[in-house]
Amino acid sequence: MRGSVDMNFLFTLGELHRLVRAYADKQAARYGITRAQWAVLAKVERTEGLKQTELAEQMEMQPITLTRLIDKLCDNGWIERRGDETDRRVNRLYLRKAARPLLGKLSGLRSDITATALEGINPADAHRLLAQLESVKENVRNAIQNPAGEPPRKEQRYG
Amino acid sequence: MRGSVDMNFLFTLGELHRLVRAYADKQAARYGITRAQWAVLAKVERTEGLKQTELAEQMEMQPITLTRLIDKLCDNGWIERRGDETDRRVNRLYLRKAARPLLGKLSGLRSDITATALEGINPADAHRLLAQLESVKENVRNAIQNPAGEPPRKEQRYG
DNA sequence: TGGATATAATAAGCTAGCTTATTAATTCCG
DNA sequence: CGGAATTAATAAGCTAGCTTATTATATCCA
Numbered sequence: 001m002r003g004s005v006d007m008n009f010l011f012t013l014g015e016l017h018r019l020v021r022a023y024a025d026k027q028a029a030r031y032g033i034t035r036a037q038w039a040v041l042a043k044v045e046r047t048e049g050l051k052q053t054e055l056a057e058q059m060e061m062q063p064i065t066l067t068r069l070i071d072k073l074c075d076n077g078w079i080e081r082r083g084d085e086t087d088r089r090v091n092r093l094y095l096r097k098a099a100r101p102l103l104g105k106l107s108g109l110r111s112d113i114t115a116t117a118l119e120g121i122n123p124a125d126a127h128r129l130l131a132q133l134e135s136v137k138e139n140v141r142n143a144i145q146n147p148a149g150e151p152p153r154k155e156q157r158y159g
Numbered sequence: 160m161r162g163s164v165d166m167n168f169l170f171t172l173g174e175l176h177r178l179v180r181a182y183a184d185k186q187a188a189r190y191g192i193t194r195a196q197w198a199v200l201a202k203v204e205r206t207e208g209l210k211q212t213e214l215a216e217q218m219e220m221q222p223i224t225l226t227r228l229i230d231k232l233c234d235n236g237w238i239e240r241r242g243d244e245t246d247r248r249v250n251r252l253y254l255r256k257a258a259r260p261l262l263g264k265l266s267g268l269r270s271d272i273t274a275t276a277l278e279g280i281n282p283a284d285a286h287r288l289l290a291q292l293e294s295v296k297e298n299v300r301n302a303i304q305n306p307a308g309e310p311p312r313k314e315q316r317y318g
Numbered sequence: 319t320g321g322a323t324a325t326a327a328t329a330a331g332c333t334a335g336c337t338t339a340t341t342a343a344t345t346c347c348g
Numbered sequence: 349c350g351g352a353a354t355t356a357a358t359a360a361g362c363t364a365g366c367t368t369a370t371t372a373t374a375t376c377c378a
Binding site for chain 1: 167168170171172173174175176178179180181182185194195198201218219220269272273275276277278279280284285288289291292293294298299300302303
């Protein structure tokens with residue numbers, strides 16, 4: 001039995017997230033950016049040319065949530081939307097030069113925050129922790145897509 | 160070096176939290192409550208008579224955030240505020256009878272959600288995972304209270 | 319070919335976080 | 349005692365999530 005684990009996993013995650021967000025937002029505010037916007041910027045850095053829907057899916061968020069964050073990143077001149085050449089519904093996202101110095105600073109900040117958060121946990125354990133979090137993510141993603149009691153649906157297609 | 164861990168901890172936590180919140184909120188909506196309100200209700204169940212400030216501190220949230228959640232729990236008749244007898248600034252929180260059946264259902268739901276999330280992780284590993292998350296919480300709480308570069312301040316007192 | 323359906327992005331309005339400021343009550347101490 | 353400082357709770361207004369609905373464009377198939 002998971003007994004005592006029942007008591008805590010759901011709410012511990014929420015409390016931890018609240019603390020980490022507060023801490024990261026406070027640090028990132030020095031550079032005029034929030035943690036949520038930073039996450040988007042980091043994804044665009046890693047994979048330029050993504051569609052908004054693709055990015056939203058990768059970040060486990062709804063497209064409308066992403067739209068607002070992108071609005072702010074564009075307002076600050078860090079990224080830009082470019083229309084897709086063959087599908088006029090689609091925007092693709094690219095870095096602008098102004099983002100470069102910021103990205104350098106954020107890279108160092110990410111290391112600092114991670115080191116602070118994981119202090120006292122040895123590298124092997126930290127690695128396993130991350131892997132377990134990814135595993136939990138996968139479990140929850142599956143549960144959302146295939147709710148218990150409903151048969152798993154096939155991939156939807158046009159038509 | 161933590162190398163690859165740098166890449167992922169901060170944002171993985173955010174993505175996991177988003178997924179779990181979406182999942183838990185969808186489940187809890189069947190009972191007319193949100194996950195955030197549920198967390199407050201569960202704390203009050205465990206420790207009746209808490210002051211709002213004490214509860215906010217335990218939940219790692221700001222008092223004003225808690226005020227709003229309590230408003231809704233009171234509106235629904237699940238808890239009530241009672242003035243402290245010796246300090247008229249203070250509200251203390253108590254369950255109302257109407258919360259009992261709800262709490263029973265939520266208890267089962269919590270087990271289900273935890274089981275879903277931690278599927279495939281054996282109990283010993285799940286236990287260690289929880290302990291590590293608590294440890295990370297402690298690290299971040301300390302970092303917020305004693306920012307690097309500033310000397311740790313003594314406990315503040317009246318006067 | 320053209321209507322039904324699907325998709326991409328966004329708008330409106332909600333919850334839940336936050337910071338900063340306000341009000342009422344309490345405590346400290348000169 | 350009485351003023352200064354502190355604390356408890358809340359208000360106002362922001363960010364970032366969400367659901368539901370809208371608009372424009374693209375695809376499928378009869």
